[in-house]
Amino acid sequence: MITVNEYFDGKVKSFVINSSEGKKTVGVMEPGEYEFDTDTKEIMTVVEGNLSVYFAEDDEWEEFEKGASFDVPAKSKLKVKVEQDTAYICEYE
Protein backbone atom coordinates (compact mmCIF):
# COMPACT_ATOMS: atom_id res chain seq x y z
CA MET A 1 0.00 0.00 0.00
CA ILE A 2 1.38 3.40 -0.99
CA THR A 3 1.82 5.54 2.11
CA VAL A 4 0.64 9.15 1.92
CA ASN A 5 2.39 11.68 4.17
CA GLU A 6 0.86 15.03 5.02
CA TYR A 7 2.64 18.13 6.32
CA PHE A 8 1.62 21.70 7.08
CA ASP A 9 -2.11 21.00 7.37
CA GLY A 10 -2.10 19.08 4.10
CA LYS A 11 -0.50 21.86 2.04
CA VAL A 12 2.38 19.46 1.36
CA LYS A 13 1.68 15.79 0.64
CA SER A 14 3.89 12.96 -0.53
CA PHE A 15 3.76 9.33 -1.59
CA VAL A 16 6.45 6.91 -0.43
CA ILE A 17 7.75 4.57 -3.14
CA ASN A 18 10.39 1.86 -3.13
CA SER A 19 12.88 1.93 -5.97
CA SER A 20 15.90 -0.22 -6.69
CA GLU A 21 17.90 2.68 -5.24
CA GLY A 22 15.92 2.68 -2.00
CA LYS A 23 13.03 4.68 -0.64
CA LYS A 24 11.97 7.83 -2.49
CA THR A 25 9.13 10.26 -1.99
CA VAL A 26 7.04 11.89 -4.68
CA GLY A 27 5.38 14.99 -3.33
CA VAL A 28 3.42 18.10 -4.11
CA MET A 29 3.38 21.51 -2.42
CA GLU A 30 0.72 24.17 -2.60
CA PRO A 31 1.85 27.82 -2.67
CA GLY A 32 3.44 28.78 0.64
CA GLU A 33 6.68 28.81 2.60
CA TYR A 34 7.78 25.64 4.38
CA GLU A 35 10.67 24.52 6.54
CA PHE A 36 11.58 20.84 6.74
CA ASP A 37 14.10 19.07 8.96
CA THR A 38 16.24 16.48 7.21
CA ASP A 39 17.39 13.30 8.83
CA THR A 40 19.62 11.80 6.13
CA LYS A 41 21.08 13.57 3.10
CA GLU A 42 18.42 14.24 0.46
CA ILE A 43 18.55 14.87 -3.26
CA MET A 44 15.51 16.78 -4.41
CA THR A 45 14.39 17.13 -8.04
CA VAL A 46 11.62 19.44 -9.22
CA VAL A 47 9.34 17.56 -11.62
CA GLU A 48 6.65 20.21 -12.04
CA GLY A 49 6.45 23.88 -11.15
CA ASN A 50 9.14 25.90 -9.45
CA LEU A 51 10.87 25.82 -6.06
CA SER A 52 12.75 28.63 -4.30
CA VAL A 53 15.26 27.28 -1.80
CA TYR A 54 16.94 29.29 0.94
CA PHE A 55 20.66 28.71 1.39
CA ALA A 56 21.63 30.00 4.83
CA GLU A 57 25.40 30.06 4.12
CA ASP A 58 24.86 32.63 1.35
CA ASP A 59 21.70 34.15 2.89
CA GLU A 60 20.16 33.77 -0.57
CA TRP A 61 17.14 32.24 -2.24
CA GLU A 62 17.83 30.20 -5.35
CA GLU A 63 15.24 29.17 -7.93
CA PHE A 64 14.95 25.57 -9.13
CA GLU A 65 12.83 24.87 -12.18
CA LYS A 66 11.35 21.68 -13.54
CA GLY A 67 14.17 19.18 -14.04
CA ALA A 68 16.61 20.86 -11.64
CA SER A 69 18.06 19.04 -8.60
CA PHE A 70 19.79 20.09 -5.42
CA ASP A 71 21.27 18.40 -2.36
CA VAL A 72 20.13 18.93 1.20
CA PRO A 73 22.63 17.92 3.89
CA ALA A 74 21.66 15.49 6.65
CA LYS A 75 20.44 16.95 9.95
CA SER A 76 19.75 20.34 8.41
CA LYS A 77 16.85 22.65 7.68
CA LEU A 78 15.35 22.96 4.23
CA LYS A 79 13.47 26.23 3.74
CA VAL A 80 11.48 26.49 0.52
CA LYS A 81 9.02 28.89 -1.06
CA VAL A 82 6.45 27.92 -3.67
CA GLU A 83 4.32 30.28 -5.74
CA GLN A 84 2.46 27.66 -7.78
CA ASP A 85 1.59 24.02 -7.15
CA THR A 86 4.91 22.22 -7.43
CA ALA A 87 5.85 18.55 -7.56
CA TYR A 88 9.15 17.00 -6.55
CA ILE A 89 10.95 13.71 -6.09
CA CYS A 90 13.19 13.20 -3.10
CA GLU A 91 15.91 10.57 -2.78
CA TYR A 92 17.57 9.71 0.53
CA GLU A 93 21.14 8.63 1.16
Added chain:
Amino acid sequence: MITVNEYFDGKVKSFVINSSEGKKTVGVMEPGEYEFDTDTKEIMTVVEGNLSVYFAEDDEWEEFEKGASFDVPAKSKLKVKVEQDTAYICEYE
Protein backbone atom coordinates in the same frame (compact mmCIF):
# COMPACT_ATOMS: atom_id res chain seq x y z
CA MET B 1 -6.20 21.31 -0.32
CA ILE B 2 -4.43 18.79 -2.54
CA THR B 3 -6.87 16.10 -3.65
CA VAL B 4 -5.68 12.49 -3.47
CA ASN B 5 -7.25 10.02 -5.91
CA GLU B 6 -7.13 6.27 -5.34
CA TYR B 7 -7.64 3.53 -7.93
CA PHE B 8 -7.39 -0.26 -7.92
CA ASP B 9 -7.70 -0.68 -4.14
CA GLY B 10 -5.06 1.99 -3.53
CA LYS B 11 -2.40 0.38 -5.74
CA VAL B 12 -2.49 3.54 -7.86
CA LYS B 13 -2.75 6.95 -6.18
CA SER B 14 -2.45 10.46 -7.54
CA PHE B 15 -2.39 14.07 -6.42
CA VAL B 16 -4.24 16.72 -8.39
CA ILE B 17 -2.30 19.95 -8.94
CA ASN B 18 -3.12 23.16 -10.77
CA SER B 19 -0.46 24.49 -13.08
CA SER B 20 -0.45 27.48 -15.40
CA GLU B 21 -1.16 24.94 -18.15
CA GLY B 22 -4.21 23.56 -16.36
CA LYS B 23 -4.87 20.57 -14.14
CA LYS B 24 -2.22 17.87 -13.90
CA THR B 25 -1.96 14.73 -11.82
CA VAL B 26 1.16 13.39 -10.15
CA GLY B 27 0.72 9.72 -9.42
CA VAL B 28 2.38 6.52 -8.32
CA MET B 29 1.66 2.90 -9.25
CA GLU B 30 2.62 -0.22 -7.37
CA PRO B 31 3.61 -3.29 -9.42
CA GLY B 32 0.61 -4.65 -11.32
CA GLU B 33 -1.39 -4.31 -14.53
CA TYR B 34 -3.98 -1.58 -14.83
CA GLU B 35 -6.49 -0.33 -17.36
CA PHE B 36 -7.69 3.26 -17.28
CA ASP B 37 -10.38 4.98 -19.32
CA THR B 38 -9.46 8.41 -20.63
CA ASP B 39 -11.91 11.24 -20.95
CA THR B 40 -9.78 13.93 -22.60
CA LYS B 41 -6.45 13.49 -24.39
CA GLU B 42 -3.63 12.85 -21.90
CA ILE B 43 0.12 13.27 -22.08
CA MET B 44 1.85 11.00 -19.61
CA THR B 45 5.48 11.35 -18.51
CA VAL B 46 7.34 8.77 -16.42
CA VAL B 47 9.24 10.57 -13.64
CA GLU B 48 10.45 7.51 -11.72
CA GLY B 49 10.57 3.80 -12.54
CA ASN B 50 9.36 2.21 -15.72
CA LEU B 51 6.02 1.83 -17.49
CA SER B 52 4.97 -0.75 -20.10
CA VAL B 53 2.12 0.52 -22.25
CA TYR B 54 -0.07 -1.62 -24.49
CA PHE B 55 -0.81 -0.22 -27.94
CA ALA B 56 -3.81 -2.08 -29.32
CA GLU B 57 -3.27 -0.96 -32.94
CA ASP B 58 0.11 -2.75 -33.00
CA ASP B 59 -0.84 -5.42 -30.42
CA GLU B 60 2.44 -4.53 -28.72
CA TRP B 61 3.77 -3.47 -25.34
CA GLU B 62 6.20 -0.57 -25.36
CA GLU B 63 8.52 0.38 -22.50
CA PHE B 64 8.73 3.96 -21.24
CA GLU B 65 11.58 4.84 -18.92
CA LYS B 66 12.10 7.76 -16.59
CA GLY B 67 11.84 10.96 -18.63
CA ALA B 68 9.84 9.42 -21.51
CA SER B 69 6.39 10.69 -22.53
CA PHE B 70 3.52 9.33 -24.59
CA ASP B 71 0.08 10.49 -25.67
CA VAL B 72 -3.17 8.76 -24.84
CA PRO B 73 -6.15 9.64 -27.06
CA ALA B 74 -9.41 10.91 -25.57
CA LYS B 75 -12.16 8.34 -24.90
CA SER B 76 -9.74 5.45 -25.09
CA LYS B 77 -8.32 2.73 -22.85
CA LEU B 78 -4.84 2.96 -21.38
CA LYS B 79 -3.45 -0.44 -20.41
CA VAL B 80 -0.19 -0.35 -18.47
CA LYS B 81 2.05 -2.81 -16.67
CA VAL B 82 4.43 -1.89 -13.86
CA GLU B 83 7.13 -4.10 -12.36
CA GLN B 84 8.46 -1.62 -9.81
CA ASP B 85 6.95 1.35 -8.03
CA THR B 86 6.60 3.97 -10.75
CA ALA B 87 5.73 7.66 -10.67
CA TYR B 88 4.21 9.69 -13.47
CA ILE B 89 2.83 13.11 -14.35
CA CYS B 90 -0.27 13.38 -16.47
CA GLU B 91 -1.38 16.45 -18.42
CA TYR B 92 -4.85 16.80 -19.89
CA GLU B 93 -5.89 18.60 -23.05
